[in-house]
């Protein structure tokens with residue numbers, strides 16, 4: 001099944017993940033792009049990217065939306081015309097969207113890769129990870145923290161937000177599959193709930209505002 005997973009986050013928010021296994025031709029079925037998106041699509045050199053882009057339109061259809069219901073702002077952030085909130089992610093053959101009727105949301109899917117060890121110091125205080133049992137566990141944890149920060153960046157949408165300086169993800173246990181995070185930016189403090197899941201060496205993280213604390 002190309003629709004890989006759906007999760008009900010709460011009454012107002014849910015997400016869906018697609019595993020891209022179809023041909024590009026198959027993915028075109030029932031998809032109509034706006035001229036803006038068609039132009040973007042025409043510029044995509046990688047077949048993987050084109051297929052991911054089309055699969056997002058199938059995920060939209062799961063929620064009764066089509067490409068024309070999406071509007072991108074000048075920063076590339078997607079919005080839904082009906083006022084509901086959306087966030088979009090793609091990583092290799094997995095893609096995902098999260099939609100909420102009431103709150104800003106962010107989602108990120110990342111492949112778990114050792115490469116993250118080399119850039120960890122740019123986005124998180126690396127000392128915190130030294131107690132973990134092995135490199136695989138460090139890669140898993142860093143990927144979750146990175147995904148949390150990407151999700152929050154997608155919610156916040158401000159240029160200049162530093163992953164290292166402005167976003168703090170609270171330490172967590174893998175089994176909890178959740179944590180919290182804070183953004184401190186330009187004198188404002190905001191709180192978020194983070195949840196994550198891992199599958200087939202990928203990590204999906206999603207973020208919502210913590211209504212009790214904000």
Ligand SMILES: CC(C)(COP(=O)(O)OP(=O)(O)OC[C@H]1O[C@@H](n2cnc3c(N)ncnc32)[C@H](O)[C@@H]1OP(=O)(O)O)[C@@H](O)C(=O)NCCC(=O)NCCS
Pocket residue numbers: 053075076077078087088089090091107108109122123150153154155157161162163164
């Ligand atoms: C924009 C950004 C969040 C995209 O994340 P990514 O992991 O590269 O790619 P993903 O596939 O997960 O997400 C891409 C989607 O994000 C969405 N997006 C793009 N810009 C966005 C923005 N400013 N705000 C919210 N969402 C955005 C789009 O929907 C896009 O997919 P689409 O154009 O096909 O619809 C990312 O490139 C970025 O700029 N991150 C911040 C950079 C940064 O500060 N890094 C610090 C490193 S220490």
